[in-house]
Amino acid sequence: MLGNLNTRVMLEYLPDIWQGFLATLMLSAAGFAGAMIIGIVACALSIQPLRWLRGPAVVYVDAIRATPLLAQLYFLYFGLPRLGILVPEMVIGVIALSLNSGAYVAEIIRSGILSIPRGQVEAGKSTGMTYLQRMRLIILPQAIRPTVSPLIGQAIVLIKDSSLLSLISVVELTRAGQMIAIDRFMPIEGLVATALAYLVLYYLLKLLAGVWVYQNRLPGRA
Amino acid sequence: MFWMQLDRVMGYWPVLLKGISMTVSLSILSLMIGVMLGFAFGMIRAGRNRMLAQIVGLYVDFFRGTPFLLQVFIVFFILPEIGIELSAFASGVVALSNVAACFIGEIVASGIKAVPLGQSEAAASSGFTRVQQMRHIVLPQAVRIVTPALVGQFVLLIKDSSVVSAIGLLDLTRSGWVIVQSVPNGLLVFGIIGFSYFVICYPLIYLSRRMERRGQATIL
Numbered sequence: 001m002l003g004n005l006n007t008r009v010m011l012e013y014l015p016d017i018w019q020g021f022l023a024t025l026m027l028s029a030a031g032f033a034g035a036m037i038i039g040i041v042a043c044a045l046s047i048q049p050l051r052w053l054r055g056p057a058v059v060y061v062d063a064i065r066a067t068p069l070l071a072q073l074y075f076l077y078f079g080l081p082r083l084g085i086l087v088p089e090m091v092i093g094v095i096a097l098s099l100n101s102g103a104y105v106a107e108i109i110r111s112g113i114l115s116i117p118r119g120q121v122e123a124g125k126s127t128g129m130t131y132l133q134r135m136r137l138i139i140l141p142q143a144i145r146p147t148v149s150p151l152i153g154q155a156i157v158l159i160k161d162s163s164l165l166s167l168i169s170v171v172e173l174t175r176a177g178q179m180i181a182i183d184r185f186m187p188i189e190g191l192v193a194t195a196l197a198y199l200v201l202y203y204l205l206k207l208l209a210g211v212w213v214y215q216n217r218l219p220g221r222a
Numbered sequence: 223m224f225w226m227q228l229d230r231v232m233g234y235w236p237v238l239l240k241g242i243s244m245t246v247s248l249s250i251l252s253l254m255i256g257v258m259l260g261f262a263f264g265m266i267r268a269g270r271n272r273m274l275a276q277i278v279g280l281y282v283d284f285f286r287g288t289p290f291l292l293q294v295f296i297v298f299f300i301l302p303e304i305g306i307e308l309s310a311f312a313s314g315v316v317a318l319s320n321v322a323a324c325f326i327g328e329i330v331a332s333g334i335k336a337v338p339l340g341q342s343e344a345a346a347s348s349g350f351t352r353v354q355q356m357r358h359i360v361l362p363q364a365v366r367i368v369t370p371a372l373v374g375q376f377v378l379l380i381k382d383s384s385v386v387s388a389i390g391l392l393d394l395t396r397s398g399w400v401i402v403q404s405v406p407n408g409l410l411v412f413g414i415i416g417f418s419y420f421v422i423c424y425p426l427i428y429l430s431r432r433m434e435r436r437g438q439a440t441i442l
Contacts, residue, residue: 065423068380074415075408078411079409081408160290163292195288202288
């Protein structure tokens, strides 16, 4: 089956695949930046002591985690024009990706913070530190270590999720692959080329996560 | 205006119901196949045959590293090329259970590796064969370790099932897409769709969280 793969056509369409690859990279980078901002804010809201601020953050995280990205994407795609907000599909896509990943980022950071032993907080309290001082000087510096690798994992998920933007006609990697299928009626060539491009990103990020974990391992542990 | 539209959306309840039953049946079927296949993958990945573990690892990496939408297309377009003609529903089940098996496989493998080596050594020294060790000693403990993660994976599976609407299956997401063509209020229609997903998924999320907490309590 893969023996008669038409590599000539794949090479011919390489510039299109490359464009799609760049578009996917850019969409994902923008989406991840947005997700980090939203995630940090949602996490900060969900761990601070005021109840009426905690509620909305919890509802946001649960609502996102319990619904599929595609439904969220359509919600914005069909819903925003209704509110009189007319923006390009690309922007809708980035907003959807940010909102979706933001909830997961919030959970990742929250579990990083909650993994800090309670004694650390108590020690901070007993030396007379305020809430913000404890956060900034004791908890956050320690919470970064356990969150980096799951965050890279979330970046991988986000890159893969960005393929759904092709369904609201944003031109990115998956869409570029479909072009070959439509132009030449060669779906396999397009799909294989696209899959390889995604795998490059996947392995790069996986490697990055591995290197980071190795370099930041705690002393005395294998 | 709002109530009129809500009324019109509710007039489409047969479509909605069809979508819900499609999403649920896709998810349950793929879940069962995915769990069985996933446990097989996991045992191979954590097993002693290095070669086999590497091959399965490459396979799993391919499906963990590419978007699910692409995999749906691959199943839908490439399998017919090698003579396997599948309906859209069967393609959806194949793609979903395959990706679920890949993720569940890694979870199960990590669970098996988390069971202390002494357990299987003790079993070996009391005369258990390798299969018996796995069945009676290692797997039961591994299952307890991975259950919260598995339940979390089920939620992902249900959500991933929305992607098969791209090959024309009328699932919950697709039913929203159909309804929004005649009731042009995306916020309302997909609000209802989102709520339906929430009703299906949230109990599982809640369950997974509670099990995680209980698991921590026994460890600490």
